[in-house]
Amino acid sequence: MNGRRSALLALAAAIGAPAALRLALAQGQTQGVRRSMGDVRVNGLPVVVGSLVRPGDTVQVGKDALLAFVVDQDAFLMRSNSRAEFAGGSVLAAVRLVTGGLLSVFGGGQHRLTTATATVGIRGTGAYMEAEPERTYFCLCYGTAEVEATKGRARASYSTTHHESPKYIYGDGRKDAIVPAGVSNHTDAELVLLESLVGRTPPSGFMESPFKY
Numbered sequence: 001m002n003g004r005r006s007a008l009l010a011l012a013a014a015i016g017a018p019a020a021l022r023l024a025l026a027q028g029q030t031q032g033v034r035r036s037m038g039d040v041r042v043n044g045l046p047v048v049v050g051s052l053v054r055p056g057d058t059v060q061v062g063k064d065a066l067l068a069f070v071v072d073q074d075a076f077l078m079r080s081n082s083r084a085e086f087a088g089g090s091v092l093a094a095v096r097l098v099t100g101g102l103l104s105v106f107g108g109g110q111h112r113l114t115t116a117t118a119t120v121g122i123r124g125t126g127a128y129m130e131a132e133p134e135r136t137y138f139c140l141c142y143g144t145a146e147v148e149a150t151k152g153r154a155r156a157s158y159s160t161t162h163h164e165s166p167k168y169i170y171g172d173g174r175k176d177a178i179v180p181a182g183v184s185n186h187t188d189a190e191l192v193l194l195e196s197l198v199g200r201t202p203p204s205g206f207m208e209s210p211f212k213y
Helices: 002-015 018-026 187-197 204-208
Strands: 032-037 038-040 060-061 066-073 074-078 080-090 092-105 110-114 120-129 135-149 156-159 167-170 178-180
Touching: 032 038, 060 066, 066 187, 074 080, 074 187, 092 187, 120 187, 135 204, 187 204
Parallel strands: 092 110
Antiparallel strands: 032 066, 038 060, 060 080, 066 074, 074 092, 080 092, 092 120, 110 120, 120 135, 135 156, 135 167, 167 178
């Protein structure tokens, strides 16, 4: 194990990263499933460590389950009771979160995150999203995003360095459909570890900020 990975493991343990992600980092693998706990399926089939997730696949994470995986230069952590559809051709272009929670870190290029109530365009970003029937929770952990409510004209474009502007996006067409929220259900340690799975660290502005979450 190299010094950089050892340092990340120490950081993860110190600030409370889940054991599942610490193990994923220690394994030092590349593409595909890095850690699977509980009932996790890709296109309806159970997965094991090393199983690939490709554009066009549907990923389902059951109750009390967890999945960490890599698709090309993007890495993801899916929470319990989550379902997501990954779209694209040779590279991943978009993710539709049907239910549950998804933490994502993206490499270069443009990507799109969607739910029943929101569309988010992002570039080179770390973000966390939760899909509920009537609203979406979205935290731009760092990077730039364009957020739009599915119904109505509500939209917002902004940048962050360290979780400065979480949002709820409502899907009922109300005028103020994008409103402030708090940081919820994701941590700095998880973002650092996801970036490490694709050989990166978060931007310097994020790393230089106190790790509060």
